[in-house]
Amino acid sequence: MKLTILGSNAAALRWQAHPTAQVLEIAGRTFLIDCGEATQMQLRRSKVKFSRIKQIFISHLHGDHYYGLIGLISSFELLGRKVPLTVYGPKGIKNLITIQLEASEAQLTYPLHFVELNSDTSERVYEDDKVMVDTIPLRHRIYCNGYLFRAKLGQRRIAIEAANEAEIDVAYFNKLKQGYDVLNKHGELIPNASVTLDPHPPKSYAFCSDTMYYPKIIEQLKGIQVLYHESTFLDSHKHLCERTMHSTAKEAARIAKSANVKTLVLGHYSGRYKDLEDFRREAQEIFPEVRLAKDLKEISF
Amino acid sequence: MKLTILGSNAAALRWQAHPTAQVLEIAGRTFLIDCGEATQMQLRRSKVKFSRIKQIFISHLHGDHYYGLIGLISSFELLGRKVPLTVYGPKGIKNLITIQLEASEAQLTYPLHFVELNSDTSERVYEDDKVMVDTIPLRHRIYCNGYLFRAKLGQRRIAIEAANEAEIDVAYFNKLKQGYDVLNKHGELIPNASVTLDPHPPKSYAFCSDTMYYPKIIEQLKGIQVLYHESTFLDSHKHLCERTMHSTAKEAARIAKSANVKTLVLGHYSGRYKDLEDFRREAQEIFPEVRLAKDLKEISF
Numbered sequence: 001m002k003l004t005i006l007g008s009n010a011a012a013l014r015w016q017a018h019p020t021a022q023v024l025e026i027a028g029r030t031f032l033i034d035c036g037e038a039t040q041m042q043l044r045r046s047k048v049k050f051s052r053i054k055q056i057f058i059s060h061l062h063g064d065h066y067y068g069l070i071g072l073i074s075s076f077e078l079l080g081r082k083v084p085l086t087v088y089g090p091k092g093i094k095n096l097i098t099i100q101l102e103a104s105e106a107q108l109t110y111p112l113h114f115v116e117l118n119s120d121t122s123e124r125v126y127e128d129d130k131v132m133v134d135t136i137p138l139r140h141r142i143y144c145n146g147y148l149f150r151a152k153l154g155q156r157r158i159a160i161e162a163a164n165e166a167e168i169d170v171a172y173f174n175k176l177k178q179g180y181d182v183l184n185k186h187g188e189l190i191p192n193a194s195v196t197l198d199p200h201p202p203k204s205y206a207f208c209s210d211t212m213y214y215p216k217i218i219e220q221l222k223g224i225q226v227l228y229h230e231s232t233f234l235d236s237h238k239h240l241c242e243r244t245m246h247s248t249a250k251e252a253a254r255i256a257k258s259a260n261v262k263t264l265v266l267g268h269y270s271g272r273y274k275d276l277e278d279f280r281r282e283a284q285e286i287f288p289e290v291r292l293a294k295d296l297k298e299i300s301f
Numbered sequence: 302m303k304l305t306i307l308g309s310n311a312a313a314l315r316w317q318a319h320p321t322a323q324v325l326e327i328a329g330r331t332f333l334i335d336c337g338e339a340t341q342m343q344l345r346r347s348k349v350k351f352s353r354i355k356q357i358f359i360s361h362l363h364g365d366h367y368y369g370l371i372g373l374i375s376s377f378e379l380l381g382r383k384v385p386l387t388v389y390g391p392k393g394i395k396n397l398i399t400i401q402l403e404a405s406e407a408q409l410t411y412p413l414h415f416v417e418l419n420s421d422t423s424e425r426v427y428e429d430d431k432v433m434v435d436t437i438p439l440r441h442r443i444y445c446n447g448y449l450f451r452a453k454l455g456q457r458r459i460a461i462e463a464a465n466e467a468e469i470d471v472a473y474f475n476k477l478k479q480g481y482d483v484l485n486k487h488g489e490l491i492p493n494a495s496v497t498l499d500p501h502p503p504k505s506y507a508f509c510s511d512t513m514y515y516p517k518i519i520e521q522l523k524g525i526q527v528l529y530h531e532s533t534f535l536d537s538h539k540h541l542c543e544r545t546m547h548s549t550a551k552e553a554a555r556i557a558k559s560a561n562v563k564t565l566v567l568g569h570y571s572g573r574y575k576d577l578e579d580f581r582r583e584a585q586e587i588f589p590e591v592r593l594a595k596d597l598k599e600i601s602f
Binding site: 011016018037038040041044045061062063064067068070071074075078092095096099100103104105141142 | 312317319338339341342345346362363364365368369371372375376379393396397400401404405406442443
């Protein structure tokens, strides 16, 4: 599982700072999460292949999370894209994009679908044979969802030495991976568990931005591997959280600790701070495994 | 008069290339012309002061000329702007921006006005005591205007040695600048022309993008100082001009020559070309005074 940060800042008021956009590669899929202005420029600077993105998940309709979407959709057209694209986002997003395409008299070269969301409870918005995506309803000034990405449990793994010792023909290995007992070369039935290992635990990633401190999400996040949680402010500006409905680094850490996740990724920093290490320091007072999102940083899990 | 190029490319498909946006400083005014995606990032990289921009002129509603407008308008709000902002552009632009502001529940801190255009003949869209702006109707796939910026004729200039020799008190210098004859210290009437110089010829700048080769604009451009004319293609791709309704560098040069302008600025290059000097070379076969627009380049005239 690899996370590529395209933009890691709150509404970008700093030189060279980019607003929220991330690419999550999980179980062979490439998902774009949020799409602030200039995401397409950042994508070009990253190693991510444009054409691999087939789903885009938008959290909410504040500009720093979606103003780059229309430009990306338009550039896909200029690149002659044929592969369908689906955008998941709050109700209204389809109209916002469509009227801009109409104004330019664009003729898209590929099918563009929208899945508009307005539920206040979590729902499964995407599922295929490898991965599933659920919304995480958040608390912000306007309607906002996080997204929980979970790979499905993979196949059992062959314990190759044990399987060879049991004299099982490689033709049966697929059956073994699927959990069956199989016959060896002498016609003896070999119990699956004696020649296989449990599947790797499935990867999981939760994206939670933008939101105020909202403990109700903890139940849904329990035991997931990586949590990205917004941390707009440091403790010194905690008083701004209520009005703006954002979180501090410590509040993000509290969610991570309560949900017992493995790694917390912080981001969506307010432009007022010079040293992002302060975010790490404050969060680590509560939860040790902290990574800082930074523009064009790749994090593998 | 100073032109700052924020973006100089056609729809940006190249790494680090930015779509059209320019800042024109003329007669003490600061105008933004077109506003492709990430214009606000480019503005931050330039020396232009955000707050000095009070008018934005949008040529047409293809994304590479206005997708950055909503982000800039939103950032002005975050910066607590109070000064009014007026956007000039094709009919429909107000709705495109307004519904995005509504979706984010934005409360602008400053008055935002729109002047929507749909005339096929040139009209004066802006005028104050120092400068006037007329539309230049262009020919493109959708409704599109260029803009002609002209400073007004300034005051006469004091020929300081002659004025001192004629023993004119400095208290009369303002009258001299306004063209009046004045009395000297001995009560003699001094003819204005003997102690002043003609005003500097007023600066003028025409922005013509996007457009196919369209000789009808020449009449309006006659004798202006600087012409920016799009040159999307080189001669080798001239056959693409008809369908896309763009121009070649040579066609831009032909307009410049016929209009007898002083300087031609080329830009809006297709992403297929590696060496922009080819644009200069081809244009100079027809018109010698050619400058190339490049991202973040400043050109003084």
